[in-house]
Amino acid sequence: MPGLSARSLAGVWHPCTQMGLLDDAPLLALARGEGPWLFDIDGRRYLDAISSWWVNLFGHANARISAAVADQLGRLEHVLLAGCTHEPVVELSERLSALTGGTLGHCFYASDGASAVEIALKMSVHWWRNHGMAERNEFVCVAGGYHGETTGALAVTDVPLFREAYAPMLRSAHRVMSPDARQAGSGETASGVAARAATQIAQLLETRGDRIAALILEPLVQCAGGMAMHDASYLAEVRRLCTLHGVHLIADEIAVGFGRTGSFFACEQAGIWPDFLCLSKGLSGGYLPLSVVLSRDEIYQGFLDTRIERGFLHSHSFTGNPLACRAALASLDIFEEDRVIEANHARAAVIADALTPLRADPRIAHLRQRGMIAAFDVTIDDPALRAGFSRRMHMAAREHSVLLRPIGTTVYLMPPYVLEPDELRWLVRQTMTALDQTLATTRSAAPEASAMVQPGPHQMP
Numbered sequence: 001m002p003g004l005s006a007r008s009l010a011g012v013w014h015p016c017t018q019m020g021l022l023d024d025a026p027l028l029a030l031a032r033g034e035g036p037w038l039f040d041i042d043g044r045r046y047l048d049a050i051s052s053w054w055v056n057l058f059g060h061a062n063a064r065i066s067a068a069v070a071d072q073l074g075r076l077e078h079v080l081l082a083g084c085t086h087e088p089v090v091e092l093s094e095r096l097s098a099l100t101g102g103t104l105g106h107c108f109y110a111s112d113g114a115s116a117v118e119i120a121l122k123m124s125v126h127w128w129r130n131h132g133m134a135e136r137n138e139f140v141c142v143a144g145g146y147h148g149e150t151t152g153a154l155a156v157t158d159v160p161l162f163r164e165a166y167a168p169m170l171r172s173a174h175r176v177m178s179p180d181a182r183q184a185g186s187g188e189t190a191s192g193v194a195a196r197a198a199t200q201i202a203q204l205l206e207t208r209g210d211r212i213a214a215l216i217l218e219p220l221v222q223c224a225g226g227m228a229m230h231d232a233s234y235l236a237e238v239r240r241l242c243t244l245h246g247v248h249l250i251a252d253e254i255a256v257g258f259g260r261t262g263s264f265f266a267c268e269q270a271g272i273w274p275d276f277l278c279l280s281k282g283l284s285g286g287y288l289p290l291s292v293v294l295s296r297d298e299i300y301q302g303f304l305d306t307r308i309e310r311g312f313l314h315s316h317s318f319t320g321n322p323l324a325c326r327a328a329l330a331s332l333d334i335f336e337e338d339r340v341i342e343a344n345h346a347r348a349a350v351i352a353d354a355l356t357p358l359r360a361d362p363r364i365a366h367l368r369q370r371g372m373i374a375a376f377d378v379t380i381d382d383p384a385l386r387a388g389f390s391r392r393m394h395m396a397a398r399e400h401s402v403l404l405r406p407i408g409t410t411v412y413l414m415p416p417y418v419l420e421p422d423e424l425r426w427l428v429r430q431t432m433t434a435l436d437q438t439l440a441t442t443r444s445a446a447p448e449a450s451a452m453v454q455p456g457p458h459q460m461p
């Protein structure tokens, strides 16, 4: 019998991977997980420093979440959510709404992030149509933004490589500049860049506002675009402009929600709420596929009618799956019982402290952090060497027992919320050792192609 990796290559089409380039970057064949650790089939362990594509909050095989899912398995594994309901989906909706202070009152479920984005876009356009303004059907998105890879979500995603082949299938959207603080000119602050970016939106809405249904953005951190961080004042100003021009604001907190940036929701740091809030990834603690769009009552009311065609027309077979909802409820329990947001402030401070030496490292630029996301850019002048960096760094980190996936030359840490201070310091040390090793070999190595598709969250060697 061939090994697991060979069988995988023979039968599994791995996502966002050039399968033709996998020879020199073997798959990591995993047998089990325990807390922040993943164990491969040979018993070697790796610290999951990227929370398995940013979904895992409380470690693998978490006893509390597993118990809740197991309990639900013995009761009701699944039922359709059209004309039926169940305790887990009702309780989850009540608790999510409560976390927005009741501002966003209704929850519409799906199974993945991209579907949540599709739902928010469709809801916005349909809402305007129900209000006699079918001409309001254009979208505004932000440069460097990522909202998923189904065609509607891809149309508001700004990752040229992901879009190119599918361009004929995509509807065009207005794209405004990113508020990425790294663009600051000399003497310019992060809030200066934010103001500059917001001015562009003001101009667009001024001239085109009456044709625009919604603006979609990732609050505080554009993750897949390379962990680009911006000042919270941007969100407050965009909220003001959307309200002024009657444009819906869609906050995609699929990656940044659930405590990632230091507050439960990223929008809280700007003191705003969107009209639609998209959540997934950490929603189920990373256990099961689940996503949701929360909307304001005004949106919900806009679909209430006796005419079928004025209702929101969208459904997925596994909408509101009870197992996934129970995992999400268990995850919310952990947030409360363990005072996770507070505990993460201490964890974030340990990460910041451990990374401090990098500020003086000439190989590194833009060391940045927002809560439990820390990132820095590695300076490599030769474009050919830059192309292979991500895969080499990934492999070097693996040698040092850490699972990392740099985005281009941006190295980031996005660990689950279970690491002790010693483990966090160990993680930073291993990352630095892997970086030293990668740069030592990068300098002497020949240029090469990489199976890691760049950029995006979904590249895999």
Ligand SMILES: *Cc1c(COP(=O)(O)O)cnc(C)c1O
Pocket (backbone or CB within 6 Å): 112, 113, 114, 115, 117, 146, 147, 148, 149, 218, 223, 224, 252, 253, 254, 255, 256, 280, 281, 457
């Ligand atoms: C991951 C991600 C998505 C897409 O979610 P999937 O579950 O991968 O479809 C959308 N938006 C953001 C901000 C993301 O990080």
